[in-house]
Amino acid sequence: MPVTPVLTSRWKIPGIWSLETYERHDGYRSVRTALNTSPDDLIKMVKDSGLRGRGGAGFPTGMKWSFIPQGDGKPHYLVINADEGEPGTCKDAPLMMTDPHSLIEGIIVASYAVRANRAFVYLRGELIHAARRLRNATAEAYRAGYLGKDILGSGFDLDLVIHSGAGAYICGEETALLDSLEGRRGQPRLRPPFPATHGLYNSPTVVNNVETIASVPFIVNHGVEWFRSLGTEKSPGPKIYSLSGHVTRPGQYEAPMGTTLRELLDMAGGMRGGRQLKAWTPGGSSTPMLTADHLDVPLDFDSVMAAGSLLGTAALMIMDDTVDIVPVVRRLTQFYAHESCGKCTPCREGTTWLLQILTRMEHGQGDPSDVNTLTDACDNIFGRAFCALADGAVSPIVSGIKHFPEEFAAASTPRPATAAPGGASGNGVAKSSTNALAGAH
Template identity: 70%
Template sequence: MSTTLTPVLTKQWDDPRSWTLETYRRGGGYQALAKALGSDPAALIEEVKNSGLRGRGGAGFPTGMKWSFLPKPDGGPRYLVVNADESEPGTCKDIPLMMAAPHTLVEGVAITSYAIGCHHAFIYLRGEVVHVYRRLMNAVQEAYDAGLLGKDIQGTGFDLDITVHAGAGAYECGEETALLDSLEGRRGQPRLKPPFPAVEGLYARPTVVNNVESIASVPSIIAQGADWFSSMGTEKSKGYGIFSLSGHVTRPGQYEAPLGITLRELLDMAGGIRDGHELKFWTPGGSSTPIFTSEHLDVPLDFDSVAAAGSMLGTRALQMFDETTSVVHAVARWIDFYAHESCGKCTPCREGTYWMKQIMTRLEHGKGTAEDIDTLLDVCDNIFGRSFCALGDAATAPVTSGIEHFREEFELGTHTPWWEAFPPANSALFPVTQKEAASV
């Protein structure tokens, strides 16, 4: 695997006004849309299927195949919904993509909509990122003004409207059916499946739900061909992707590279772990994926290789932690998040994350018991595979993998607070007061 980066989605990010239509068109923007509008929609779906593009939102389901699940047209509307509710701790690829190059997404929405027969598409954005919302709205308006959206696009007879919707900031709305309920004005909670969104999605009509990066990858596939896209990556994980390096790394940021690259290669490009320290553990795909250690530096970062090694590629949110970090403290913070964000619809997740939080807090403060670790694993067993959506499963991942790789640190939590085992370098940033510690 070469360490050469593949700037496709990120190629214009360094331009002083990368977000404008003028800049995007200067780099060849919307040429793929013109090509698509002169093609047969079925051929476009086939091209995306042949490219091997797999969903970039975490699950890795083949994108073109997902489009082909829509039933035959019946005269009624069908919808495209872009999941831009990026909310997972450590995940930060879609937000900078929409901030730096929103027209990449807009063009992808237009091509995808034409391919599936959609005339009204929605982009569901996380509500807190107001600056991104404004930039995306501006890009959509620029596209309307240029005749790239609206009625009779480019004289082809194809009509398309795009609605940018700001959500209310619930992590649960990253689950596609909860997102659809929220978009319809209801509380964002997962639906019982089947029926799946492809059959009964938004407003009970056939709907495709795709991640931002998945849709933003479509223009380059249409412009340069499926063979070009599939020439990168691995046999079962084609193409390129944005890898987000954060934490204890010298040069954190977004690295767009072929799938199958290793963390060792990415760290070489990022200057390695911060000076004077060494890697202890890391997440290959955000906080919802089982953690890896320094022993996994050479695992190819593609869907199948990461799964074979015991984790998930997820959103390629690579969070780096060096030897100064307490695993128990880090996992406890993640569990706090999942307990807070559980929608409460199903008992395993609602009750399980609550009790995991109680136990993790005790272990974090050195007040755990010898039975707590086994109880944690038992709670995880009762959540995994039994919750209504993947949030429950996600909450168990850092706990079970943390205990698997660093059980001795969890055992330390029966008598030693994390801040004594791993003293903070700066006491001014000490996160736990004596009053808080005494209240546990």
């Protein structure tokens, strides 16, 4: 399947991270166009393009921009969520590392559209090299007059701050990100009010993902119809898909929205070692797992939802037929238990109990009631927390039980302890596990 790259079109150009090289390849053209267009017309253009947020939720970008109240006398802010912490997700880091000016260009256009004079990039703390590239690119943009006072003589002012976080997954949630950016502990806020009216510093704020904002200059340069010619009717445009796991060539693959996993696997050289596909996540670890039966599901927001999962960040973690699903689910649950901010009880307590049960099951100390206990606990956690972290935590468990019930049934049957030489038990914990850990229910 021939694919014409858009977002990744400059990634292989030597030195594209420098302003000089970037300007030679159409760089900052959309800024000049945007500054000669009214902000309302820009918002309408993005709305008409059908661009949907690439950070996970898939909310229409132009609609989010239009929520910002105008003439309210308050400062407006644009915040870029670059806290890429979802397991399996690795699309924003190479974009910032390789082509940082494309993000800055999008930030200028978006800030002008929502009438923001200050923008922030909240960068995951571990992305040290991407942060260096982005800060260097920001300094170049200031020197060239693309940032700062009276940009290109337009009268529009914009300051850009690159802020590195401290490596907390919860700060990928937009309101927790805003609290962290303000210097407080990163915890999700109760909504309403929403960031559109009460965001950063209690002012109107737009929070967008890196890939979302990097798509905006292409819409301005090539037009709405061109953008809508890519992808599907309800999810138009190009998308960066991250393939990891048991594939021959893991990495980032750009394709139109609606591309199938079968097509992406062809681009990535197929399954590693020629093995069979067993399970995969369409949007990172927080999205329900799918199976080989879903190879031809179009990878757009609506089609993946209809198949019982979520596109999320389009982070496809591929697992072949050698994988035991229970340890995979246990490991993902351990991640969410560790990263829970602890603000709300369902997430703080629930993820810990889920992890304890799954750990026993993985170690052969399961109980016949474990599957029912897991299901009930997940039902009581889903939709009852401040943010989507808890929902993401139960997704691998619920989908694992749904698609691989026999593996969970086997793990919930206690295995006899192995006898060690001399007649002693080779597994002292398992010897009395049922009684000793009965309280874990």
